[in-house]
Amino acid sequence: MTDQPTTLLRLIPLLPLAGAAICTFAATRNLRSVAKIVGPGSVLAAFLVVLAAVARFWQLPVGSALIDRVWNWIDVSALQVDLAFRLDALTSVMLLVITGVGFLIHLYSLGYMHDDPDLPRFFAYLNLFTASMLVLVLAASLPVLFIGWEGVGLCSYLLIGFWWAETANADAGRKAFVANRVGDAAFLAGMFMLFWGMAAAGAPSLAFADVNRMAPQLAARSPWLVTGACLLLLTGATGKSAQIPLYVWLPDAMAGPTPVSALIHAATMVTAGVYMIARLSHLFVQSPGAMEVVATIGAVTAFFAATIALVQRDLKKILAYSTISQIGYMILGVGVGAFSAGVFHLMTHAFFKALLFLAAGSVMHALHGELDVFKMGGLGKHLPITSKTFLVGTLAIAGVPPLAAFFSKDMVLEAAFMHGHPVLWFLGLAAAGLTAFYMFRAYFLAFAGESRMDPHVEAHVHESPSNMTIPLVVLAVLSIVGGWVGLPHGFLWGDRFGEYLAPVFAHVGGHGGEHAEAGGATPLLLMLLTVSVAAGAIFAAWKMYGAPSTLPDEMEARFPKAFALLRGKYWVDEIYDALVLRPYAATSRFFWKVVDSAVIDGVVNGVGTVLSGAGESGRRLQTGNVQHYAFAMLLGAVLTAGAWWLWR
């Protein structure tokens, strides 16, 4: 269990960071060709370094890690924070996903952003994002993680509002930033609380290794402190990972370019919350209450977001709600103590959701920005590669065996059931059915059937260039085989993924590991149930949208209120507007108009007015005429003498 020092790890975030600097320079000089090489190149270089680092990590004994101390960052008596990077099993998975999928998305961006005049700026942001995300997962302590945490939030804001000339895009960026700030404030508070507890327990440190080691002692000293810190950290995670109650920014974030949606708002950044909870697994398992909250938030979000996705018309919005829902699964996974299942779903989701987003981007590319699935139809003929890869992604997310999400989603659901959360399991199962339904609805509407396109648009439909289709194909392959590293226990080579990650995670007490109870008939039954639910949902989607049918309209006529509720997205935005934003704006306006403008400015200006008024009237005394002064002196002398004489 020793950490082996190395200086390799610092290169990993440094390469994209240098890329960002060069691309920024290129943006100011408009050197498009430089950005086109450096942007994807720096991520590819980082990917190669990651491969080298992971290869070195695999040679270490199980349970060890690579560690890279760059310098002592914070040195305030008891608080010592090194800028240190650490590579263990969990980090290696994240690194491979971020740089691997990230590189594919960079490559795709070359084609997607080809005509954009701001391409160098785009790559500068994208590289900066990659660097921040790499810092986030490489961090050896919470403060260093927070650097990346804030960095990805900033880049998300910059990239959502990338086409800032349209107010709606800039507003969406701001909304994402503010919602993230709410979570980040809670995250900071949780970090402070944790440090407070750690210092009281005699180990003033925020390094993950120390926190995870001290977690049982912390819980023994004060359980409420651990629960409080975990809940605050969870609030931070709900902001970053778009969970209830802070998920509202993610659907709007689709205003950004589609590669951004794929990279940041599907594959990497939004999973930061899941990663953080998994990273602090030893702390979270010490607070069953907090774990219960985590699992509940995950399951409810998974179901809730899936219902909204049922009626969306905008292809990217469908995918956005689907992302929220799928992250709900990951949160559910880590919440029920199946950390490796949550991370496994994180990885497979990165593959198939990036694929779906990039395919959606390819559709947008072909249709000149059209996103309404009711104005598509029959695209399979025109976009053979895009439609086939989209179908693979759809099958994967629907949980069709043997594609990736079948194994990962099933593992999460199985863990939820086995660890004693039947209600949450049922929510997850229902969400799985809904997911299969809405994804196939989108697929049938967009790619199958007859064209509903504008004839002008249809005339120009074309398959995307190869630098866009190659990433699609690679991701499609990954979406198929990506799940095979984590097969069910006892089947072929079993859950290699879980075994690989096991040394990192805490084990939920009493069970002796996630899969100790596996092996009976229950997991198999659960699996069959999940698959049959998905199959039923796919059949229903085909009935309603795959074949010409009046069923959707009949349904809407029969349940108008339910449809209105879902179309209105449960009016959560409106509720937040009424409950939070308006009172906040009113309070701010009160402080602006009354407290600041009237009271404070009144006092400040009043002092000035009185003084200048006094000066204005006093100025008349200063005539500059010596004789007047002499008269005043004489008068004063006479009055003084008179007063002295009178009161002598």
Next chain:
Amino acid sequence: MAVPVGHWLALSAALFSIGAVGVLLRRNLIVVLMAIEIMLNAVNLAFVALSRHLHSMDGQVIVFFVMTVAAAEAAVGLAIILAVFAQRRTLNADEFGRLRG
């Protein structure tokens, strides 16, 4: 027959008041300078009168000081007035309200 000291002081006060009024009201710088001389001499008169009344020589000594200072002051004052007159061709005090070069 000796004149009582009160009379001298009254005369001194009257002279001082005449001088003060002259300083305050007249505009011609030379007249103002002359009025200042009257005030100085009114004070000298009071000193001398009180010196005699109190049988002390201190007052008379101060008077000599005042006379020398007054002579110097008159010389300097007249010189300034001449310089000002050469510049402005007037001796009206109101014309010199501003000392800006």
